[in-house]
Amino acid sequence: MKPPTPLLVVGDTLLDRDISGHAERLAPDAPVPVVGHPERRTRPGGAALAACLGAADGREITLVTALGDDEASHEVRALLKDRVRLVEIPLDGTLACKTRLMADGRPMLRLDDGDGRAVHTTAEAEDAVAGAHGVLVADYGRGTADVLRDALTRKAAHTPVVWDPHPAGGPPVPGTRLATPAASEARHFAGPAAPGPAGHPDGRDRARNALRTAASDARRLLGAWDVTSVVVTLGEDGALLCQGGTPLLVPAPWRASGDCCGAGDRFAVTVAGRLADGELPEVAVREAVEAAARFVADGGAHTVLHRGAPDEPATPDDPDTTDREPAGGAYALVRRVRENRGTVVAAGGCFDLLHAGHVELLQAARKVGDCLVVCVNSDASVRRRKGDGRPVVTAVDRVKVLEALDCVDAVVVFDEDTPERLLAELRPDVWAKGGDYALSDLPEATLLESWGGQVVLLPYLDGRSSTRLVERASRAPGKEPRPAPSPRR
Template identity: 35%
Template sequence: MIEQLHEVMHEIEHEWPNKRLLVLGDVMLDKYIWGEVGRISPEAPVPVVRATHTSEQPGGAANVAMNLARLGAEVVLAGFAGDDENQRSLVSCLKKDGIRSLLVSCEGFPTITKLRILGGRQQMLRLDSEHLATRPDADYARLLEIALAELPGCHAVVLSDYAKGVLSAEVCQKVIAAAREAQIPVLVDPKSSDFGRYRGATTVCPNLGELASASREDVRDLDKMLAAAERMVPEFDLQFMTATLSEKGIALVRADSRTILPAVARQVFDVSGAGDTVISVLALGLASGLQPETAVQLANIAAGIVVAKVGTVPIEKHELLAALAPEIALHAVDKVVSREELVNRVNTWRAVGERVAFTNGCFDLLHVGHITVLEQARRTGDRLIVAINSDASVSRLKGPSRPIVGERERARVLAALAAVDAVVVFDEPTPLELIVAARPDVIVKGGDYNVDTVVGAQEVMSWGGQVRIVPTVDGYSTTRLIEKGATGK
């Protein structure tokens, strides 16, 4: 169960687009040759991959930047490149997602590339192109100048270390010191087994192998590794450590405690890039002021999404929101949304192919007739929006003695129903503006309506939607309930 769920939803939907993050580290270009395997080569005992298409994707620190951008944040990426065609391809990929890349071109050093050959969904071979010698001091000086100049105005910094030469001890310490002075969280994805170079960071996020190397403990003895991690937190002046434990989940380790969140059960196709996703979601969580425990819970959910993909693929914002949907369903308050939030929710549902239904009414004194219509409406789609008249709107329609129940209470009660996915209040005479904004796939009304009398019917049909009239339950209405209460009959 996600803690601070209401705050988390608000941050994702409204605040993450206002966050600016600096990613500093080893940038790469991931190339893919996709194909099918049908036979073994007669020349050697290896499969023959019949290539069908190719693709390119930012990798390493650039994949962290992509994750952050797809989650809605503003991102600045700094690192080394090679002033070659691969750098130009990488910059072009990053630019499409609005990422500002500040890459220092190093003479004699190519842009790091990883070429993966896949047969079906299985990786068959990887070819790396890189030069791992120490770069000139002038290149490091230029990189530091860029990074320190970009720090002001950032809400978090991610140091993405792939041991390719960018994050020397000096670079790490100068950036961490400057960020710490400015009270900016610093998150490190480590490759070096010497965590001393990351001293003073907010958190270091090793995987199981990296934690074993740094702790000098057997990777099979999780308890000893986590005990060592507890000691390393104060030793390296960290606030906490975040360890990804493969199928065991994620551990949040403090100086005197540890919490393990079980992995989110999914079919695993490829773990490449999962660490990038974890640190990206964690960075945005901390940048938003979420408690570390909550941010780690969110990162754990995100990790479960990306391991089900093939290749280094960043998480999408709508995927994260969709993964939170089951928890939202248990929190009625998080289903009551503004018009802007509703549009965001609809975009999220539609992005994963879900059909959106819409109905509206006063819903004063909820009764079995209402419930029946709502349940039938829900069956017409994967998600159901219920738009309710505001108190002022109900009074204009029904008279000054109505509503009996206020709009906040009516919305909350409706949101508690399993059939309902979102409730929104409108003050206009009709919900037409709301319908046009949300663009539902189907409008549902009960009773004696027909297509000609349903508000928004023509608009919905104009974009390929439908209008459904469902039968109501005879003998039930709010007016009758009020009369019964007044007369006792």
């Protein structure tokens, strides 16, 4: 497999600090929450966060950024050590630092300090830009992109450059392959909006038609900025890609709940890396939308410095590669339900050729508790259980179909023959199976009992079976036998 293309990240580094705790009462001397048992975390921010995320993908990253001799700059250097190749340019002043006060996962207050700006470029920074195979400019409006603007303009003429803009910064250089403003940033850069439809004030029209506004802003920026394409990121609604014709809406694969701080950097570095790999913008944007959703579901920026070595990227034709909510998203869901004293239900199976029996089982399982996590056999696991002709539907598509059901809250794929390892991690309160099983057939029963969980059997529509559907489809018309009792799935 071809390794990921090295990527150059150019931009302004920040130092991010979070003070997180629980708020259960108000202070006696003022009507403000008291945050108890605070946990303090420090991580690279801005362009440095994007660089770390790219390195976590297994990509070779060079970061060109401004750092000084202040405490925050030294702290960032230590955090970046052995993660990225660092090329420094001079910083005038102290490095910008953002401190968030969080209560129960929600930001309550943010403190900003540090007014440092990039002073000038260096020969080493210019050489790094000239030799890059792909470039992400993470412009946070603190001068790094400005002092390298000429070098970036020359580079954009023949190398993919992705520009992540900030209202405090300037426009992308001419020839930029893709600009990635958020909806609010696109609105800022596009300037005064065109009048809304008759009978609707312009402000009200924008509020009610965010998608139309994003499309209009993207088209205006496409001409004003002299860039090849613009993608407006829409948070949990995905992203809108405009290349001159009808815009392409790329919805998020699932609605990920959690701290979205850093999701824009996750999107930008993913799309920049995939364009550097030679991927089409449409494909790169789709992968970046999924990466941003997974980033939020897995815990956001808090996890950046706590992950181990990156997993080996899956090849494009790997049948076990799944467009799905990651296991981390399921764990976060389970944790939220438990914190609210809810009941966690899990169900499992191959779900090859999803049919009415599956749907009725899952609908019934969801009614048992407050969330339903579906554990799905991977393609390799299905082959071991069912034979070389199965699955008929790959894990990618099986997960997508399951996620489309209203009764399913999360999907996790497991590679073992049985789901005991995954169940031991999720520890559901209820494990739901179809009534065509008996408790003696389920090795999971003893496991569930070990933490006070239980197995329940639910009614199952007789005569429905993926195996039987495959057999019927393989026969000539008119040769079907009379229905027989369904085999176990």
